[in-house]
């Protein structure tokens with residue numbers, strides 16, 4: 769049986785830095801760093817966005833909280849969302865960028881661009 773560490777389920781917050789480090793380790797121990805170029809990772813990311821889109825394809829509008837979805841469908845959605853997130857984090861990392869800091873900076877820029885009440 770998988771431990772909670774191995775399957776990634778625990779109660780603490782997960783940081784982008786932790787995921788970045790786990791992805792570095794995952795690639796390193798498999799000798800896959802050579803394949804994780806920015807362009808390859810971008811293409812992999814786009815592929816996973818396609819897989820994510822397929823889950824919603826032809827379903828019509830989907831209610832928030834996914835009340836009518838089976839647990840299998842929700843698990844599938846969790847997996848595809850995770851693939852997108854993981855490739856995005858890995859792409860930012862191999863580009864030498866700190867995605868968490870960049871996202872915080874972008875939120876500040878967004879707030880300036882779209883002031884409340886305008």
Ligand SMILES: Nc1ccn([C@H]2C[C@H](O)[C@@H](COP(=O)(O)OP(=O)(O)OP(=O)(O)O)O2)c(=O)n1
Nearest residue numbers: 794795800803816819848850851852854855858
């Ligand atoms: N060269 C690779 C291949 C995979 N992965 C990791 C990142 C993704 O989280 C996941 C993607 O694995 P798959 O390509 O097997 O894609 P799926 O899990 O979506 O499987 P499938 O396409 O069969 O549904 O594995 C990676 O880091 N580097």
